[in-house]
Amino acid sequence: AQTVTQSQPEMSVQEAETVTLSCTYDTSESNYYLFWYKQPPSRQMILVIRQEAYKQQNATENRFSVNFQKAAKSFSLKISDSQLGDTAMYFCAFMRYSGGGADGLTFGKGTHLIIQP
Amino acid sequence: NAGVTQTPKFQVLKTGQSMTLQCAQDMNHEYMSWYRQDPGMGLRLIHYSVGAGITDQGEVPNGYNVSRSTTEDFPLRLLSAAPSQTSVYFCASRQKGTASAARYGYTFGSGTRLTVV
Numbered sequence: 290a291q292t293v294t295q296s297q298p299e300m301s302v303q304e305a306e307t308v309t310l311s312c313t314y315d316t317s318e319s320n321y322y323l324f325w326y327k328q329p330p331s332r333q334m335i336l337v338i339r340q341e342a343y344k345q346q347n348a349t350e351n352r353f354s355v356n357f358q359k360a361a362k363s364f365s366l367k368i369s370d371s372q373l374g375d376t377a378m379y380f381c382a383f384m385r386y387s388g389g390g391a392d393g394l395t396f397g398k399g400t401h402l403i404i405q406p
Numbered sequence: 407n408a409g410v411t412q413t414p415k416f417q418v419l420k421t422g423q424s425m426t427l428q429c430a431q432d433m434n435h436e437y438m439s440w441y442r443q444d445p446g447m448g449l450r451l452i453h454y455s456v457g458a459g460i461t462d463q464g465e466v467p468n469g470y471n472v473s474r475s476t477t478e479d480f481p482l483r484l485l486s487a488a489p490s491q492t493s494v495y496f497c498a499s500r501q502k503g504t505a506s507a508a509r510y511g512y513t514f515g516s517g518t519r520l521t522v523v
Contacts, residue, residue, distance in 0.1 A: 293448075331516075332517050333517075336510075
């Protein structure tokens with residue numbers, strides 16, 4: 290089984306600042322995928338960014354980027370030029386390469402990010 | 407709009423009652439799964455399905471049943487509701503294959519808030 294740990298229950302930064310959310314995971318799998326999901330007060334789960342474990346290059350999506358350290362089993366999310374709309378719960382999630390068998394995501398407990406005006 | 411539709415959005419049940427949470431997707435996704443979200447716990451996998459007629463248990467399956475008779479629908483049944491099942495429930499789906507998971511991730515429904523009194 291795998292576990293995902295988010296050690297920051299809550300973070301608060303000023304608008305336009307850069308913020309980094311931490312995520313570590315534990316697994317014996319060699320092939321897997323990692324995701325960051327955003328959950329605003331509307332409750333909707335929104336995919337922010339994804340990373341394939343076999344890719345060494347860190348994924349980026351506009352203001353969002355990750356620092357993926359496979360050996361350290363670390364997958365942090367960096368948000369640049371933070372905006373008020375970034376205020377939300379952020380969940381780190383793990384999916385193992387199943388080859389068509391088992392499925393599903395393993396989530397961390399989440400980090401509540403507050404962007405202050 | 408294409409996506410994952412969950413009904414109802416809110417429900418109050420009395421202890422011992424049964425009910426079915428509905429989940430339907432119109433994206434022809436093979437894989438579907440159910441999660442529950444509790445405060446401070448993140449999302450936890452209840453059951454998943456990798457295709458019509460195929461289901462399996464996730465991390466917290468006790469007290470819940472599922473079936474998958476069509477590709478589109480994946481209902482979650484509570485046979486005898488208990489206060490411990492008070493939670494927000496999410497259904498999610500994705501295309502078959504890990505390459506598609508890496509590219510598109512999972513699509514989530516908007517959730518059902520269930521209260522058992």
